[in-house]
Amino acid sequence: MDQQNKRKKKLSEDDYVNGVLEGNRTILAQTITLIESNSLAHMNSAQNVLTRLLPHTGRSIRIGITGVPGAGKSSLIESFGMYLCEQGHKVAVLTIDPSSTITKGSILGDKTRMDSLSRNPNAFIRPSASGGSLGGIARKTRESMLVCEAAGYDVILIETVGVGQSEVQVRSMVDYFLLVMLTGAGDELQGIKKGIMELADSIVINKADGENKIKALAAKAEFNRILHLLQPSTPGWTSKAYTVSALLSEGIEEIWTEILAFRQITLDSGYFQKRRQNQMIDWMYNMVYDQLKHSFMNHEGVKLNLRSIENSIVNGTITATLAAKNLLNIFEGTERGNLNAGD
Amino acid sequence: MDQQNKRKKKLSEDDYVNGVLEGNRTILAQTITLIESNSLAHMNSAQNVLTRLLPHTGRSIRIGITGVPGAGKSSLIESFGMYLCEQGHKVAVLTIDPSSTITKGSILGDKTRMDSLSRNPNAFIRPSASGGSLGGIARKTRESMLVCEAAGYDVILIETVGVGQSEVQVRSMVDYFLLVMLTGAGDELQGIKKGIMELADSIVINKADGENKIKALAAKAEFNRILHLLQPSTPGWTSKAYTVSALLSEGIEEIWTEILAFRQITLDSGYFQKRRQNQMIDWMYNMVYDQLKHSFMNHEGVKLNLRSIENSIVNGTITATLAAKNLLNIFEGTERGNLNAGD
Numbered sequence: 194m195d196q197q198n199k200r201k202k203k204l205s206e207d208d209y210v211n212g213v214l215e216g217n218r219t220i221l222a223q224t225i226t227l228i229e230s231n232s233l234a235h236m237n238s239a240q241n242v243l244t245r246l247l248p249h250t251g252r253s254i255r256i257g258i259t260g261v262p263g264a265g266k267s268s269l270i271e272s273f274g275m276y277l278c279e280q281g282h283k284v285a286v287l288t289i290d291p292s293s294t295i296t297k298g299s300i301l302g303d304k305t306r307m308d309s310l311s312r313n314p315n316a317f318i319r320p321s322a323s324g325g326s327l328g329g330i331a332r333k334t335r336e337s338m339l340v341c342e343a344a345g346y347d348v349i350l351i352e353t354v355g356v357g358q359s360e361v362q363v364r365s366m367v368d369y370f371l372l373v374m375l376t377g378a379g380d381e382l383q384g385i386k387k388g389i390m391e392l393a394d395s396i397v398i399n400k401a402d403g404e405n406k407i408k409a410l411a412a413k414a415e416f417n418r419i420l421h422l423l424q425p426s427t428p429g430w431t432s433k434a435y436t437v438s439a440l441l442s443e444g445i446e447e448i449w450t451e452i453l454a455f456r457q458i459t460l461d462s463g464y465f466q467k468r469r470q471n472q473m474i475d476w477m478y479n480m481v482y483d484q485l486k487h488s489f490m491n492h493e494g495v496k497l498n499l500r501s502i503e504n505s506i507v508n509g510t511i512t513a514t515l516a517a518k519n520l521l522n523i524f525e526g527t528e529r530g531n532l533n534a535g536d
Numbered sequence: 537m538d539q540q541n542k543r544k545k546k547l548s549e550d551d552y553v554n555g556v557l558e559g560n561r562t563i564l565a566q567t568i569t570l571i572e573s574n575s576l577a578h579m580n581s582a583q584n585v586l587t588r589l590l591p592h593t594g595r596s597i598r599i600g601i602t603g604v605p606g607a608g609k610s611s612l613i614e615s616f617g618m619y620l621c622e623q624g625h626k627v628a629v630l631t632i633d634p635s636s637t638i639t640k641g642s643i644l645g646d647k648t649r650m651d652s653l654s655r656n657p658n659a660f661i662r663p664s665a666s667g668g669s670l671g672g673i674a675r676k677t678r679e680s681m682l683v684c685e686a687a688g689y690d691v692i693l694i695e696t697v698g699v700g701q702s703e704v705q706v707r708s709m710v711d712y713f714l715l716v717m718l719t720g721a722g723d724e725l726q727g728i729k730k731g732i733m734e735l736a737d738s739i740v741i742n743k744a745d746g747e748n749k750i751k752a753l754a755a756k757a758e759f760n761r762i763l764h765l766l767q768p769s770t771p772g773w774t775s776k777a778y779t780v781s782a783l784l785s786e787g788i789e790e791i792w793t794e795i796l797a798f799r800q801i802t803l804d805s806g807y808f809q810k811r812r813q814n815q816m817i818d819w820m821y822n823m824v825y826d827q828l829k830h831s832f833m834n835h836e837g838v839k840l841n842l843r844s845i846e847n848s849i850v851n852g853t854i855t856a857t858l859a860a861k862n863l864l865n866i867f868e869g870t871e872r873g874n875l876n877a878g879d
Contacts, residue, residue, distance in 0.1 A: 240858050247852045334855060379619050388731040419765065473849045480860035485828045498811050506816045509590045513816050514675060517823035 209242045212482050213344045214249060218317060219343045225337045243336055246343040251469070253342045255349045257363040259389070260373030265399040269305040269373055269441040274310040274350065276445045282348045283315045285341035289334050289353040289363055290321035297453045315347060331362040337477065338366065364392045365472055368465060369452055370426060372396045374416070374434075376408035381462055390416075391423050394432050395451055399435035401444070409436045419442055429462050430455055494523040549724030552585045556687045557592060561660060564687045568680045572665045588681055589686040594812070596685045597799055598692045600706040607672040608742040609695055610649040611782040612716055617653040617693065619788045627657045627692045628684035631676050632696040632706055633664035658688060671826050674705040678819065681709065701769075707735045708815055711808060712795055713769060715739045717759065717777075719751035734766050737775050738794055744779035744787065749769055752779045772805050778835070 204212070204223060212220025228239045260266050274284045286307065310316045337345050341459055351367055353359040364370050372393035377385040390396070396416045401409030416434035425432050435451075437444030459465035502520060505511040511519075545557070555563025571582045585658040589603060602611050606797040615625045629650065653659045681692050694710055709715050715736035733739070739759045744752035759777035768775050778794075780787030802808035832838055845863060848854040854862075 240855055243855045244853075244858065247855065250852070336855070336857070388734060391731060419762065424764065470850045474846055477845075477849055477856040477859045477863075480857065481832065481863055482825070482829060484860070484864055485832060486825060487871070489824065489828060503817055503820075506820055507813045509593070510587075512583055512586045512590065513820040514679070514823065515587065516820045517827070520820075520824055522829055 195401075206238055206241050206245070210245045213242075213246060213340055216345045218344075222319070223315065224340050225319055225333075226337045227342065229333050231325065239336070243339060246340060249343040250339040251342060252374040253349050254349045254369065254452060255338065255351065255367040256452065257360070257367035257370040258350055258352045258373060258400075259354065259363060260372070262354060264373040264375055265439055266373050269397070269399055269437065270350055271307045271310050272439040272442050272445050273448060273505070274307065274316055275313065276449065277348050278310075278313050278315040280449075283346045284310075284313075284317070284348045284350065285338070285344075285346035286310070286316065286318045286350045286352065287334050287337055287341070288319070288321040289327075289330060289351060289359045291327050291330065291354075291359045302439070317341060317344075326483075327358055327362065328479070331359075331366070332480070335366050358393065360389055364426075365475065368468065369394050369455055369460070370452060371448070374398050374412070375400060376405050376412045390419065392419075392426050394426050394430060394455060395448075396420065396432070396434040397444075397448065398434060398436045399439060402438040402441050406436075412436075427459060427468075428464055429458055441533060489520075489524055492524050494526075495520055498523060546774075549581055549584050553588045554685055556589060561687075564660065564683060565662070567683050567693065567774075568662055568676075571679045571683065572676050574668065582679070586682060587841075589683060592686040593682040594685060596690045596692050597712065597795060598681065598694065598710040599795065600703070600713040601693055601716060602697065602706060602713070603705040603742075604718075605697060607716040607718050608782055609716050612742055612780065613693055613695060614650045614653050615782045615785050615788050616791060617650065617659055618656065619785070619792065620691050621653075621656050621658040623792075626689045626690035627660070627691045627693065628681070628687075629653070629655075629661045629693045629695065630677050630680055630684070630819065631662070631664040632670075632673060632694060634670050634673065634702045649694075660684060660687075669826075670701055670705065671822070674702075674709070675823070678709050687767075690768070696847050698873045703732055703735065707769075707823035708818065711802070711811065712737050712798055713860050714791070717755070718743060719748050719755045735769050737773060737777070737798060738791075739763065739777040741777060741779045742782060742786075745781040745784050745828070749779075755779075756806055756825045770798070770802060770811075771807055805811065833866055835867050837869075838863055841866060855856045 204220070209220060209224050213224050224239075224242060227235055230236065230239070244324065258266055258270060262478065268287060274286060277284045297368050307318055319337060322330045322337075334351065338351065341349055349367075351363050353363045370392050372389065372395070374396055385453060398409045398412050398416070413434045413436050420432045420434060422431075435444060435447060437448065439445075456465065459468070498520065502511070502516045506513055506516050547563070552563060552567050552570065554569055563780055567582075567585060570578055570585065573579065573582070601613060613629060619627060620627045650661060654661050662680060665673045665680075677694065681694065686691055692710075695705045696707050703713075713735050715732065715738070717739055719741060741752045741755050741759070756777045756779050763775045763777060766775075778787060778790060780791065782788075782863075799808065802811070833842075841863065845854070845859045849856055849859050
């Protein structure tokens with residue numbers, strides 16, 4: 194009753210902050226909606242709320258989970274999340290789905306895909322923000338993660354599909370990165386993006402049950418060979434492969450044991466904290482650089498001349514260096530018009 | 537005599553253009569020196585000369601060669617270059633050495649490392665430009681490559697050390713990228729950068745002679761297994777590993793056979809031309825974005841506040857989003873001073 198009343202009236206910044214800190218799930222969800230809003234007033238409010246929540250963030254382990262479609266990420270998160278809740282943890286599941294930028298709607302089935310977990314009072318599941326650039330979606334997910342931490346969630350799972358650029362974004366916001374694969378390494382690998390294995394702190398071969406079990410063990414050996422040849426994703430940590438069955442809930446505990454060992458080692462070496470600090474600062478610079486690019490590409494004079502300058506480069510009538518210089522002059526307003534090169 | 541006189545007087549832009557087009561090696565070298573100059577007047581002259589040379593560029597195959605120090609790149613280039621000269625080709629060897637930014641001097645031994653090749657009238661060897669950023673060195677190498685093409689060199693070899701960012705730069709300026717490795721894949725691989733194998737159109741296992749031969753063949757099999765698992769660097773081309781001995785000049789012909797096959801396949805598919813066009817345009821954008829970053833990082837107000845804003849992010853008193861916004865406001869001059877977040 195009380196919550197229904199609250200939902201009807203406009204929340205103040207105090208309401209958001211206090212609600213989140215009390216662990217109120219309704220207000221947690223509303224705060225994330227505020228963060229996802231593209232209205233200027235909402236964005237300002239969201240930053241005010243976030244700034245006040247900042248001192249209460251960071252006390253979690255942030256885990257990224259990626260894999261090609263069909264690798265069984267959802268069923269794995271369902272099993273893993275249920276296990277963590279049984280252990281007394283509070284688990285937040287966030288999704289970065291770049292396709293939601295195109296369809297303007299996110300994976301609608303997120304909650305139904307994780308049926309038991311979505312009904313668990315210690316779990317909070319939120320599908321991907323939709324609309325805007327991948328960078329924009331990633332910002333919203335990072336900030337949603339902070340809000341979940343302030344609300345007391347101590348395990349954050351960020352799921353993404355390992356076919357685009359989103360897994361690089363996820364790697365840059367988590368402590369631990371887990372790649373979910375299927376058996377039959379040789380074929381499946383073709384589907385994953387270049388360099389993605391080198392981002393992983395572990396490779397989990399899913400669906401290691403029934404007739405698949407022998408193939409899964411072979412794939413595990415194969416992946417371990419490859420991981421041995423690659424530089425580790427995290428200094429001081431040896432990435433390795435192991436098998437799980439989300440169906441039979443086998444190997445789930447091992448995932449958590451590995452992550453706890455990882456956390457201990459990186460906390461002891463100081464890399465855990467160092468990575469988080471670097472992630473925050475890098476993120477800030479990336480937002481700055483993205484905005485600079487955006488300003489450049491949306492400058493009227495630049496837009497007007499871009500196509501013809503690209504054509505001149507391709508046709509060999511202007512050097513790339515002069516073309517860049519001309520465009521920068523247009524952008525900086527020091528020279529408009531005359532774009533002929535070489536004189 | 538004539539050339540000595542020319543060297544003494546200041547060359548006009550006509551002298552540069554005509555000298556290069558005549559294939560005059562002295563003037564070719566002087567033109568590259570002009571391109572490498574950081575003086576504004578020289579940079580303007582260089583762009584004028586380059587623009588006039590542009591219609592005469594592009595008629596070559598551009599080959600990048602990388603590998604860890606000690607992999608035998610120089611001896612391989614010596615053997616390969618001599619073979620090409622014997623086949624009637626004109627070969628230009630350029631180097632990108634990022635360490636030359638630090639030492640302010642390039643690999644002095646470049647010519648002595650390639651003793652026979654440097655004395656061959658159909659070969660032209662030029663060490664890395666020194667000083668400036670890697671981006672600056674890369675620009676100079678790209679433009680030197682164009683000048684060499686205008687001077688009639690039909691095979692361009694660009695050598696770099698595969699331990700930093702330079703091999704990504706080289707990949708972005710060549711048609712074909714060759715990774716030189718040694719036997720004993722497992723150990724050697726540790727030294728090379730993440731993702732570098734995925735840039736390669738072929739892996740050449742060098743020093744496959746004497747007692748090394750058996751190990752080299754084992755390494756070849758191992759690399760072929762890994763390459764099979766990775767996405768190809770060039771669509772339509774299957775990257776593969778093979779063994780050579782620069783010492784015994786064995787396998788050298790096979791390198792060239794492979795490259796000719798690669799050129800034919802990519803010309804037929806249109807990817808050869810498409811990649812070159814994309815490379816030119818991407819390069820232009822990279823120069824623009826680098827310059828935007830440079831302007832930002834060198835802005836007085838930004839420089840003044842950067843450190844304290846970074847600290848505020850790390851200490852959790854400001855969100856990264858607000859920090860980025862504040863810095864952009866400073867840069868754009870719309871707001872100076874007041875940097876307190878959240879109010």
